[in-house]
Amino acid sequence: MKRILAVDDSASMLNMLSDCLRGAGHEVVEASDGREALERLRETQPDMVITDLTMPNMDGLDFIDAARSEEAGRRLPMLLLTTETADHMKQRAREIGATGWLTKPFDPDQVLRLVDQLA
């Protein structure tokens, strides 16, 4: 069982992701934007982060960027879940240290497998 921080501003997307992870016996910590996620990260020390890209207050990229300089975020697998596939976005994600990205719509099996692979 892993503790996973799931971040998405869309409640339905967040539910879907959380249900998928909980269904496989993982513990899920939820946050609805980057800023909240940063707090949860400090409080709960998750094993992995899956975050949406476009969110109010603080988006996924800024969140990962900020998280990398937190003790709890060093060497933590952090995935971006996004519909964006443009190369410059991937370039930027790489630069700030995102572990990788998942394309929406996500495949639950793939997500669970990635948790096994990374967390």
Add this chain to the structure above:
Amino acid sequence: MDDDEDYQALFFAECVELLGDLQEQLDKLAAGDSDPETVNAAFRAVHSVKGGAAAFGFEGLIGFAHIFETVMDKVRNGARETDGELSALLIRAGDVLMALVEQARDGGEADAAMVERVTAELHQVAEGGSPPEAAEITARAENSDDLEGTNEPTGERGVTVTLTPHLGFLRVGHEPLRLVRAAKALGLVGVEALGEVPLPQAIDLGNSPLSWKLQFESAASIAEFYSFFEIYEAFADVKIEAEAMLEAEEDEPQPSAEPRPDPSDANDQTAPVAPISAQASFGSDTARAKIAKTLRVELSRIDRLVNLVGEVVITQAVLAQRLSEIDANGHLELDHAVESMSRQTRELQESVMAIRAQPVKSVFSRMPRVVRDLADKLGKEARLIVSGEQTEVDTTVIEELAEPLTHMLRNSMDHGLEETSADREAAGKRPVGTLRLSAEHRGERVLITVEDDGRGIDRERVLQKAVDNGLVEDPEAIAPEEIDNLIFHPGFSTAESVSAVSGRGVGMDVVKKKIQMLGGRCTLRNTPGQGTRFVITLPLTLAVLDGMIVSVGDERFILPLSSVVEAIRIDPETLAILPNGSRVMRLRGDYLPLISLREALQLDGNARPEEMAMVVDDEAQGPVAIIVDELIGQRQVVLKSLEANFRRVEGISGATILGDGRVALILDVSSLLEMSTSAPSQGLLEAVG
């Protein structure tokens, strides 16, 4: 799983869009378009289809999309010139991709021979050759027994994956031990570290010094390997090499053989993923055929439908009216029928309008970029907070919104926010400026707000400018809110020198005009020192509205129901005349400004006094009473543009045809209030109270 199906439906809907776009770009390429963006767009389309296919495990699709993408990539980075031959191949490849997507969605079978031929041709190009002649392909296909990767996986085979981490591989959270553990599920039988073990002092915890060679004995498809290792590719080179099936059936040549890409191809660092026979891999997907489909329809067809439904609504109203005139008692069944028809008409109308509704997200999502670019250009720090993106509005409205919104944000960035972070800090604000863009439904309207926390509108400067430009004659007689509204005046621009960002002759008047064209209103609230808020209110649809029918003399008018708060029979004792001659009405302790529709529109007055007061709520002025002769009733009416058929009239937003066949004008409440001068200032009201 239902969710899964939803997602698949979404994926296929996306595919249809992507492929339509692809076709368009490829046609442009074939026509000799050399714009790099054309190639890029085509590449992205193929790439996105591949990404989705990988998520759902449509293996034939992944394989084909991959080789297609490889070729597009070569075209994109200039490694391969586009000539007539290649463009023709790319267009064929687009067709095949489409066929494979349809096959994945609907089951059925793509033309296997075609898939096979185009795949082979693409491989040929990927390896650096020209598209081969058709005869050559046929020969290849016949002689395909020695080729691999196309047979139904019937047994295990050896797969070797070489993973060479880049700098930062460990720093972003990858952990080779976890990888190895997870890879066991895929049939990992051995791991070998390649390269030299670095001296202890050279070990950097952030970087992994080695390459890993992973040996698999696996029945898993190449697509599964591809999918497993995709996540590492951002920070590692991954090379997947598959041996031939250990127990492949030799006797039956499979339909989609293709040459194996040369492993020495230096440009292709990732796996030379072997396309898998469409037939073989899609067998199990036929069960997924029952999914929701989306359909792209030309807007003009929907518009015709909307218009027709509008006519039906009118006819229905006429019918109901006539029926009530013929026979007031009896014919109960007929009454019922008309009743249901009116309900169904309304549902029909709502359904049609729902087709046109779209979330504002498509426009809102472009705005953060606008703000970012402006921030760079102006050297200001700002962030944009967007909310309510899912709010749905009529398609036409959405398309027209981009320009005014961009302009408003530009205005806020340029004029609203303080020049420097230091200025902001001096004013006790956070150094980074905040802009907010939000949308919400309010009744039958949509509210869109653009807000900044800057310095607000400098009234002194605006007024000075207005006086200089001759817009204002007597600067003493103008209320603060009126000063604010001067920025909507045509040609007004407060920028002292024409700035590179705003200025340039396009002012807020253009925004206002655009919004009015959409049947909306634009108001602003200025709090000097604290910021400016623009509020746009738009009708949900441009075709129908719920209205109250009122009469003045022989004329009928429609007041939009959304602006009516209540209707009151006038009690003469509650009326009062202020010293300046304007009238007010007392209502539960408040004094409401009074507007006579008869006077405002200069209708012929028969001396009969007005009996009804319609209380309307206006964002700018608060509640106002509009007095009319009679309230006739509530009705849904179909908007007909007065401008298109006649000309624009102040105070009137359109016209409609009533049940009795008469034309009634639809009142534009806010412009009516603006026209009317009877609204007294606050001070006078207090004097009366």
